[in-house]
Amino acid sequence: MVPSAKELSFVPRPPPASFKPIKETLEYKDGNLLRSYQREGLNWLLFNWYARQNCILADEMGLGKTVQSIAFLIEIFNARIRGPFLVIVPLSTIGNWQREFATWSDFNVIIYHGSAYSRRLIHEYDLYYRDRQGKIISDAFKFNVIVTTYEVLLSDDSELQNIDWRVVIIDEAHRLKNRNCKLLEGLKRLGMEHRVLLTGTPLQNSVEELFSLLNFLEPHTFPSHVSFLQQFGDLKTEEQVEELKTILKPMMLRRLKEDVEKSIAPKEETIIEVELTAIQKQYYRAILERNFMFLSRGSSAPTTAIPSLLNVMMELRKCCNHPFLIKGAEQKIVADWQTEKPTEPVYRSLIQASGKLVLIDKLLPKLKESGHKVLIFSQMVRCLDILEDYLRIKGYLYERIDGQVRGTLRQEAIDRFSKPDTDRFVFLLCTRAGGLGINLTAADTVIIYDSDWNPQNDIQAQARCHRIGQNKPVKVYRLITRNSYEREMFDRASLKLGLDKAVLHSVTTSQQQAAGPPQLSKREIEDLLKKGAYGALMEGNDDDANRFCEEDIDQILEQRAHVVQLESEGKGSTFSKASFVTDESSDINVDDPDFWQKWAEKAQLNLDDLANKDNLVLDTPRQRRQVRRYGNDHLEGEIVDMIDPREDVIPSRGRHGWTKIELFKTEKWTLIFGWGQWKDVLEACDFRKRQLGVGDVENISRTILIYCLAHFKGDEKIPPYIHRLIDPSEVTEVGEDAEGSQFTEDDYLALLSKNPETLFQEEAYMKHLRRHAHKIIFRIRQLHIIRWQMLVGHKKQIMKGTPARYLGLHLPRPEEGPPAPWWTNECDHSLIVGIFKHGYEQFHLFRSDPALCFKALVGEESQTSLRRKKNRCLPLSKGRKEDEEDEEEFLDLSGEDSDGESGPSTPVGLSVRLPNRKTKNIATNTQSPTPPRTGMYLWPTLADVNTRARRLVNAWIKNQKREEQKQVHLLKERVKREKEAEVSRKKEQKKAELAQK
Known part of the structure; x- marks a missing residue:
């Protein structure tokens, strides 16, 4: 019922003088009360x-x-x-x-x-x-x-x-x-x-x-x-x-909590310095050796080398956490373990490979025996994967939240962990996942597996359990790898707390603390890398690692831990900063201009053999696997070829942009394979002038779509779809063939704030994008619908080679006729499956695939024809000007009658000229076709097949809309019936009451 005009009338805000503070405790819904400070x-x-x-x-x-x-x-x-x-x-x-x-x-x-x-x-x-x-x-x-x-x-x-x-x-x-x-x-x-x-x-x-x-x-x-x-x-x-x-x-x-709740339980932080294991030292050393020629350039390296230094630092960070995070290391470590220790269980290789996991393996039994409940935080999702494997092996019951856990599943995990009689012992969390609203006061122990460069994130992580309502003392165990860059990084990160405390609390701080570096300079990164070069790598230190692995947890906590009682963070207390421990007898001043040469001499490196050395890090590309594990290609920065900046949040060519050929190649193959198929796109691009990585093609594609969206003036329903597709916070699909991505929600917002024109530079390319913005967006949407809607549930069968006719597909038939008289429903199924398997317009692969019907109907394309097409497919930068590009048929959802016919079409960025041919309205033959006795059928024109693919997707979308409208109608009818039943029930109840009177 519409409210009265009085209720709907605008009520202005009261004048300031009418303010009266609330002095008494008010009772809200269900008797809820605010605390005094609230x-x-x-x-x-x-x-x-x-x-x-x-x-x-x-x-x-x-x-x-x-x-x-x-x-x-x-x-x-x-x-x-x-x-x-x-x-x-x-x-x-x-x-x-x-x-x-x-x-x-x-x-x-x-x-x-x-x-x-x-x-x-x-x-x-x-x-x-x-x-x-x-x-x-x-x-x-x-x-x-x-x-x-x-x-x-x-x-x-x-x-x-x-x-x-x-x-x-x-x-x-x-x-x-x-x-x-x-x-x-x-x-x-x-x-x-x-x-x-x-x-x-x-x-x-x-x-x-x-x-x-x-x-x-x-x-x-x-x-x-x-x-x-x-x-x-x-x-x-x-x-x-x-x-x-x-x-x-x-x-x-x-x-702060200490300002308003004096009775809150104290928090004690224990910084535990763990040793690098012998395996970690090998990989730590391998990382520096592989990048020695680059690192030794020192101050002569350009400022643009910062992303490369960051990549080296990221690899060292992964090594300190667990070497399984490094590409190829997991397989090699497990194989070596099985060879050297055939009588010991293989899972021990997972534990013994990392000093931090050795510590976890010693600490958790002690905590469980004492009745504690534990939160373990890591910044890396793949670290959580490793920890999850460990917990399964050990039989510890756990819950997990990271960026992939959404909505009700997240709250259900919290509720299971927080039940008084629960058997859940550990909660795995990504340090930055979740934001506020995650209350885990059921736990009283926090383990920070790897520290965040921004200490505020670690403090927020600890606040999951150290908050109002916590009645038990909270212990925080922070794991720091001794004699590595990680120790120094933690000390520097702690300085950033000074700024927060200076402005927001009553303390005086120095300029250095107040100004806290928003980002690392090239010199600072170099210093961090140098700090760990000795203690982590010098021979003769394996005894320390072996001793650490043999010590029990009480010895470790007594000898290797530094305890900080954090009574009141508001009083300016911060983490105690221990000096960096090194062997002074072998130390070299980090300011020495010949630091890396002297390091190489002490490490007994043969510089001539470095380029040809059989490295621990595997150079061969990994085979595509159904189950993605720790060391995949999409990890930040590969050890291989780190000299080039690769996988930065903002595109790695952010200072100088990408070249025109890099942009056209990435765009072309993304429009063939579809959004998210980064490894396929990278392989097809075959960059030769300079090596790009998976992160680069993802960043280029994301930037292209953001630019196209800015110049899109069509159907207003389309941009939200594309935004949800490219925004990492919107998890719209999870599949076994999905490519991994390190791109985060914050990265997406950062990329939105950056002007794509500074990344593209080439005005001709931006003109090309403005002209083709609608077509690019429609193509990406079309491929996405095929992969994640039309073929959902069939992808495993397709990749196993199951013939299209046996997949049991149910695709709505377009109202328009097929592209050829012999074209049947089975051809429609093979067309959609072919696009999924081989890419858009890869018809020569369609015709040679025995799982599709086209090989039997039209046969494989001749080698002469393929060579002729290849010669006519010239890149824009060589063949012709961008303005000479053909218009192309793309998926058009702007209206029901927008299915007009078109001439020949090619992917944006190709220039194949084929004769035009109009599609005739031919009745669809529903029987399986038989080739004529005189030979194979003729393959339809490029435009006709593209039009058919577009119409199939359009028909699917229309059918989905009809189904949604049907469900809405059924829901309305059900609500209506329930209301009528409720009214009838109340009438009957009233009659019964009157009858009793």
């Missing part, structure tokens, strides 16, 4: 709302910012402002917000997320009231609150822009720290009366990040980025710090 936070939020002051609630993680925000909206509602309110959250926390709203309020909350179709249904039925003619009543909203995600805002904000929001709350607002990011642009397009930012880490790397938040909150007060940095950028003096704190105080509330 009531104080609520009053502060309300005061700022009355005062027209946008604000930042920056309480430490675990203090209930979500609950305080919901109570804030409830109090605004009680002031007769019924909304609309908008809450923008990370995808991983959307379930937690939904649950908290249901627990604390009676608001009508809409979760605006999911597929484009589901959002259309929400818009159609859940957002607005309608008049008797079915027209939307402006500003008559059915809902009070919409909860949505950053990704939806970026890809589908047109509907959200049409609403004037009374309050907008942004969770984990530190993601706005980049003032040029697309997310900020999307937010600024919204109509917002009042803004509230929630973040547990308002300051992470630099004061510049803080300006981004303040400029969004109060653009008139903080208009100039330059003047802000001139005033506060270096924080040289205590006066600057105090002045900045004075500015922040009215608009930021920051409290």
Whole structure:
């Protein structure tokens, strides 16, 4: 029922003078109560709302910012402002917000997320009231609150822009720290009366990040980025710090657990220095040897070498965690173990290969015996894979959350672990997965397997269990590899805590601490690599590794651990920093310009043999496997050929862009094999001028699509589909043939903020993309639908070589006729299967594949014809100008009648000329065709086959829409019947009551 005009009328915000703080404890839904400090936070939020002051609630993680925000909206509602309110959250926390709203309020909350179709249904039925003619009543909203995600805002904000929001709350607002990011642009397009930012880490790397938040909150007060940095950028003096704190105080509330909850259990951190095992030392040494010629260039190396140095550092980091993470190492280590120790179980090779896993193997039995429950954090998902294998072998029951675990599965895992009578012992978590909203106070022990360069992430990880409601002391075990770069990196990372404490707490810090490097310089990376070069590699140190493996856990904790009692992080305490331990007798000054030459001399390296050495690291490409394990090709930076920057977050050619031929090759083969098939694309590209990797082709393809989306002016339903496809936070499919990716949600937001034109450089190529943007997007979408919708459930059979006729496919038939008189349903099935197996327009492979029907009907293409086509397929850079490219038939979803005929077509980037031929409307023969006695049938033209493929996909989409509409209709009918039954039941109940009277 439509509310009355009075209820729908606009109620202005009350004047500031009418603010009255809430002094008594209020009872919310189901008797829920706020703690005293949460009531104080609520009053502060309300005061700022009355005062027209946008604000930042920056309480430490675990203090209930979500609950305080919901109570804030409830109090605004009680002031007769019924909304609309908008809450923008990370995808991983959307379930937690939904649950908290249901627990604390009676608001009508809409979760605006999911597929484009589901959002259309929400818009159609859940957002607005309608008049008797079915027209939307402006500003008559059915809902009070919409909860949505950053990704939806970026890809589908047109509907959200049409609403004037009374309050907008942004969770984990530190993601706005980049003032040029697309997310900020999307937010600024919204109509917002009042803004509230929630973040547990308002300051992470630099004061510049803080300006981004303040400029969004109060653009008139903080208009100039330059003047802000001139005033506060270096924080040289205590006066600057105090002045900045004075500015922040009215608009930021920051409290720590120790400030508000004196009874919270103490937290004790134990830093355990583990030894590199003999195997790890071999691989550590191999990594440096393989890159020796590059490292020895030292200061003469260009600044652009930073990505290469980072790749070396990443490989060393993987070696310190577990050598199985290195490409090819797992197979070699296991094989050597079976040869040298045939009587011992193979699983021991998994444990003995890593000093950290040796420590875990000694520590967990002690913790389990004492009744503890453990959280283990790692930054690498493949580390979690190894730990998961170990837990299975040992019989420990566990749960796991990483970026691939979504929605209800995540909360179910938390609930299973948190039950009082549960038998779950360990919870594996990715350090950065989940954001806020993961409460694991059932655990009292944290193991940080590998430390984060940003210590705030480790602190947030610890706060999963060290938070309000924890009544047991919390012990944190941080594993650091002794005598390696990891030790030095941890010490340097700890300095970054200084900035947070200087501005947000009452301590004085030095300029170096305050300015904390937002990123490593080339010199700093070189120093880190040099620090571990001796202790980790010199011969004669195997005794230390053997001793470490033989010691029991009590000896290790007594002799190798450093305990830090963290009573109050708000008082400025930080991790104690131990000096780096080296053997002074063999040490060389890291500033020595000949450091690497002297290192090579002490390591007894034969520099002439390095290039031809039979390395531990395998150079041969790995065979494609159904089950992906630790050392796959998509890991960050291969040991092989690290001299070239490879797999950076922003494209590795970010400073100088990619060449035109690299762009055209990647685009061409991505449009043949489809999105995500990076290894196939890389192999087909056959880059010769300079070696690119899997990460490069992924980054090029992602950048191409982002650029095309910016110039796409067609069907508004298409961009959200592509955004969900290229956004790593949207896990739309998981399959056995899916290519792995290291691309994260933060990387995606970073790439969105970067101007693709600085990466492409070539104006001719950008002109080409602008011209073909629609076709590229439609092709990518078409291939994606074939792979992940039309053939879902059949891919294993296809890859095993099962003939298409035996797959049991059910493809809707297009209304239009086939491309040839002999074409049957079986030909349709073979066409779609052929595209999946061999790629788009790879018809010569279709015709030679015995699993498809074309080989029997039209035969294989002659070698003469293939050579002629190859000679006519000239690259753009050699054959002709970009403007001479043919138009191409692509999947067109802009309308039901957009299925017009077209001339010959080729993939964008090819230039094959074939005679035009119109498709005739020929009735489909449903019987299996038989070739004529005189020979094989003639293969249809390129355009005719492409048109058939497009029509098959169109028919599939139309059929899916009909099915969805049918399901919606059935759902409506069911709801209607249930309502009628409820009305009837109430009538009968009333009659019975009257009869009793």
